Amino acid sequence: MSTTESVVYYDVEDDFAVEPPGPVRAWVRRGGLSTLVFALPMLVIFGVFSWLPIVNSVVMSFQRTNLVAPAKWVGWANFAYVLNDPLLPTAIGNTLWFAVLALLIGYPLPLVVAVLMSEVRRFRGLYSALAYLPVVVPPVVSVLLWKFFYDASPTGVFNTILGWVGLGPYPWIQDADWAMPSLVLAATWAGAGGTIIIYLAALTSVPPELYEAAEIDGAGIWRKIWHVTMPHLRGVLLITLILQVIATAQVFLEPYLFTNGGPANATLTVLLLIYNYAFANSLGGNYGAATALSLMLAIFLAIMSIVYFRLTRSWSEE
Amino acid sequence: MKPTTRGLALGLASVIGAVSLAACAGGQAPAPVAPASPTQDEKVTISVVSLLPGSEQAAIDAFNAQVKEFEAANPNITIEPQEYEWKATTFAAQLAGGTLPDVFEIPFTDAKTLIQNQQIANLDAQFKTLPYADKFNENILNAGKGDDGQVYAIPAKNVYGVGLHYNRKLFEKAGLDPNKAPTTWDEVRTDAAAIAKVAPGVAGYMQMTQNATGGWQLVANTYAHGGRVQTANPDGSFTSTLNNDGTKAALQMLKDMRWTDNSMGSNFMFDWSSINQAFAAGKVAMYTSGSDVFTSLVQTNGVKPETYGLGAMPQSDSPDAGVLTGGTMAAMAADATDAQKNAAIKWIDFFYLRKLVDKDRAIADAKTLAANKQPVGTPVLPMFNRAQWEENQTWIKDYINVPLDQMTGYTDTMFDLKLVGEPSRSTQEIYKLLDTVVQTVLTKKDANIDELLTKANNQAQALLDQQG
Numbered sequence: 001m002s003t004t005e006s007v008v009y010y011d012v013e014d015d016f017a018v019e020p021p022g023p024v025r026a027w028v029r030r031g032g033l034s035t036l037v038f039a040l041p042m043l044v045i046f047g048v049f050s051w052l053p054i055v056n057s058v059v060m061s062f063q064r065t066n067l068v069a070p071a072k073w074v075g076w077a078n079f080a081y082v083l084n085d086p087l088l089p090t091a092i093g094n095t096l097w098f099a100v101l102a103l104l105i106g107y108p109l110p111l112v113v114a115v116l117m118s119e120v121r122r123f124r125g126l127y128s129a130l131a132y133l134p135v136v137v138p139p140v141v142s143v144l145l146w147k148f149f150y151d152a153s154p155t156g157v158f159n160t161i162l163g164w165v166g167l168g169p170y171p172w173i174q175d176a177d178w179a180m181p182s183l184v185l186a187a188t189w190a191g192a193g194g195t196i197i198i199y200l201a202a203l204t205s206v207p208p209e210l211y212e213a214a215e216i217d218g219a220g221i222w223r224k225i226w227h228v229t230m231p232h233l234r235g236v237l238l239i240t241l242i243l244q245v246i247a248t249a250q251v252f253l254e255p256y257l258f259t260n261g262g263p264a265n266a267t268l269t270v271l272l273l274i275y276n277y278a279f280a281n282s283l284g285g286n287y288g289a290a291t292a293l294s295l296m297l298a299i300f301l302a303i304m305s306i307v308y309f310r311l312t313r314s315w316s317e318e
Numbered sequence: 319m320k321p322t323t324r325g326l327a328l329g330l331a332s333v334i335g336a337v338s339l340a341a342c343a344g345g346q347a348p349a350p351v352a353p354a355s356p357t358q359d360e361k362v363t364i365s366v367v368s369l370l371p372g373s374e375q376a377a378i379d380a381f382n383a384q385v386k387e388f389e390a391a392n393p394n395i396t397i398e399p400q401e402y403e404w405k406a407t408t409f410a411a412q413l414a415g416g417t418l419p420d421v422f423e424i425p426f427t428d429a430k431t432l433i434q435n436q437q438i439a440n441l442d443a444q445f446k447t448l449p450y451a452d453k454f455n456e457n458i459l460n461a462g463k464g465d466d467g468q469v470y471a472i473p474a475k476n477v478y479g480v481g482l483h484y485n486r487k488l489f490e491k492a493g494l495d496p497n498k499a500p501t502t503w504d505e506v507r508t509d510a511a512a513i514a515k516v517a518p519g520v521a522g523y524m525q526m527t528q529n530a531t532g533g534w535q536l537v538a539n540t541y542a543h544g545g546r547v548q549t550a551n552p553d554g555s556f557t558s559t560l561n562n563d564g565t566k567a568a569l570q571m572l573k574d575m576r577w578t579d580n581s582m583g584s585n586f587m588f589d590w591s592s593i594n595q596a597f598a599a600g601k602v603a604m605y606t607s608g609s610d611v612f613t614s615l616v617q618t619n620g621v622k623p624e625t626y627g628l629g630a631m632p633q634s635d636s637p638d639a640g641v642l643t644g645g646t647m648a649a650m651a652a653d654a655t656d657a658q659k660n661a662a663i664k665w666i667d668f669f670y671l672r673k674l675v676d677k678d679r680a681i682a683d684a685k686t687l688a689a690n691k692q693p694v695g696t697p698v699l700p701m702f703n704r705a706q707w708e709e710n711q712t713w714i715k716d717y718i719n720v721p722l723d724q725m726t727g728y729t730d731t732m733f734d735l736k737l738v739g740e741p742s743r744s745t746q747e748i749y750k751l752l753d754t755v756v757q758t759v760l761t762k763k764d765a766n767i768d769e770l771l772t773k774a775n776n777q778a779q780a781l782l783d784q785q786g
Contacts, residue, residue, distance in 0.1 A: 066435050066437070067414050069435065069436055086773075086777070151584075151585065152584035152585050153518075153519035153583060153584045153585065153601075154518060154519055154584075155518075155519045156584075169584065171584065171761075173587070174584060174585055174586050174587060174761060175761050176758070176761050176762055259587060260407075260528055260529065260587075262527070262528060262587055262753070262754075262757045262761075263527075263586060263587065263757040263758070263760070263761035264754055264757040264758035264761055264762060265754055265757075266761075278411075279407070279408070279410055279411040280406070280407045280410075280750070281406070281410055281746060281747060281750075282404075282405075282406040282407075282409040282410055282424075282428055282530075282746045283410065283428055283431045283432065283435070283746065283747075284410050284413075284414070284435055284437065285410050285411075285414075
């Protein structure tokens with residue numbers, strides 16, 4: 001009796017118990033639907049504003065269009081155009097030059113500052129705030145400010161200051177040879193704060209007893225830095241290095257605002273060239289060439305990023 | 319450099335380009351242009367070019383007064399003033415992105431290609447409603463006509479000849495006669511050196527170098543030396559002649575002033591607005607630009623009128639020497655509606671043109687400007703003909719407040735010198751190639767002018783061939 005009753009009961013009240021649940025229902029039961037609903041706005045926004053434009057630009061790199069008349073398929077013509085453009089080697093060379101200068105000036109400087117700051121005991125917060133302050137200044141504002149400082153006349157701000165110690169006047173951004181180092185200097189000032197904070201955080205992870213042990217062994221400050229601090233920063237240094245290389249490959253703001261690629265194309269970078277292809281012509285840009293070069297740069301940066309992920313993985317596994 | 323998480327996004331840089339490009343890709347094809355008869359009643363709002371960004375309050379007040387007057391006469395039209403400066407390097411992006419005012423301004427040189435590309439609207443029906451439509455100088459009007467003979471862009475605002483602008487105060491300081499503008503390039507060179515000597519940090523003479531304006535002014539300088547930068551062939555093709563003797567002479571002069579005399583100061587990156595700024599600030603003693611630039615020097619840069627002088631573009635002995643002339647046209651984006659176009663033509667008539675041909679309107683306009691202490695009477699070239707232009711000058715005689723006696727160097731010869739239009743093909747692109755040439759000459763001591771021009775000429779020819 002009771003068995004019969006229980007069978008009836010299950011039949012009437014609960015289908016699921018009789019048949020095994022389907023995969024969709026199981027997915028819904030596990031909360032998949034609500035996850036999807038929550039994720040949907042993000043997916044739509046990401047799809048419409050990120051992936052759709054990316055796909056469109058890949059398509060556009062094989063077309064000739066002025067965004068008004070219907071686009072024409074041109075095969076690899078845009079890529080051929082870009083690769084034959086005499087300005088491309090100039091732009092790549094300038095971008096590499098920027099990267100090298102940034103490595104020479106911009107890479108070691110934050111490290112030195114961070115190590116020095118970690119050594120001081122008093123006013124540490126003040127120093128941190130001062131070091132980070134330039135990062136807070138909007139980039140356009142800082143560029144315009146530096147542009148003013150870089151006035152090449154003897155009465156310019158930097159030239160006046162350097163004149164007090166008998167140096168200069170220097171041409172700064174008004175000279176093809178000086179322009180790029182000047183840009184790197186300003187970019188370093190603007191960006192060093194963020195890196196300094198990263199290094200400072202990494203420095204706190206160095207166990208103090210290692211310094212004490214080194215001191216007992218008679219190590220001075222430089223030997224402590226070289227034998228204790230640096231090995232602990234190795235991983236962070238590697239990451240910041242690769243991130244910097246990727247960031248410098250994309251340098252746009254400084255050359256665009258300081259010199260617009262001049263003087264005489266001395267600061268024309270790859271990204272500025274892309275911008276110029278697309279937007280600098282008053283009669284409608286060469287959007288095909290711009291997207292073609294964008295695509296090539298994207299592939300290059302993707303390779304860089306893979307290297308980055310490989311390296312960071314091996315670092316975190318150590 | 320700041321290594322940041324930027325690097326994590328694969329190829330973010332390219333994505334920036336890609337996103338901005340593709341975001342524009344959704345732009346719609348222009349609606350078929352159907353001339354319509356203007357209607358009176360429909361309520362419509364149009365945005366129009368007001369003044370340059372950063373203009374002084376008095377200039378804004380004067381403009382607003384004109385808007386009020388227009389709206390009172392046309393109650394169905396609302397005007398939205400929008401600050402605007404045409405720049406070769408931003409115009410295309412603004413047009414594609416739809417951020418231009420409804421009625422915007424373009425240089426003569428660009429209209430034909432914009433029409434071919436179907437990027438600007440057909441305003442023919444509206445243009446024909448102007449009572450003086452048939453009185454325009456045909457050459458000027460032609461710049462805004464399509465292959466179909468219809469009017470797409472309407473001459474507006476100005477027709478200029480390039481002149482030599484100079485700072486009278488710096489002339490006096492150097493012991494030069496401020497009432498005597500240099501009339502030859504040798505005099506320009508001597509005067510520049512004299513000024514640079516007594517005023518350290520000041521450029522005795524400077525030229526624009528950036529954003530296609532470097533090429534624009536080098537071509538003006540080329541014409542002044544009797545050269546031309548492109549020639550039309552009987553078969554319809556064009557030949558680039560950037561390596562002509564006039565351009566070489568113009569560049570050699572810059573090279574000598576820069577590296578031998580050191581009379582060009584120490585800043586060499588200027589475009590139209592930044593050289594105006596430097597001139598008004600007394601950092602540049604002489605430069606060449608459109609004859610009408612005084613108005614924006616006053617409205618935007620606060621130049622002191624008593625320091626300003628305008629001379630004719632110095633001409634070489636060559637029989638081909640001439641003055642570069644150009645100007646501004648009013649146009650609308652291809653997707654403008656008929657109601658907008660009908661409103662726009664009324665605004666173009668009211669703001670730009672009627673004051674040139676109608677006595678009452680000329681006086682009313684001059685009165686408003688003068689009351690707001692805005693320049694009246696800045697020298698421009700006639701849009702219709704010389705007789706009409708002279709008549710117009712007599713109408714507004716009482717309101718002219720610009721120091722015309724300091725501009726006689728230009729006005730005395732403005733109808734005598736040969737006027738030469740800008741190169742008609744790939745103009746702005748060729749100007750940009752020449753930017754690089756001018757910048758190189760001014761920033762690299764060992765620059766080889768012949769080599770630079772040969773290289774630029776090959777590139778320019780490729781552009782011309784591409785355009786067919």
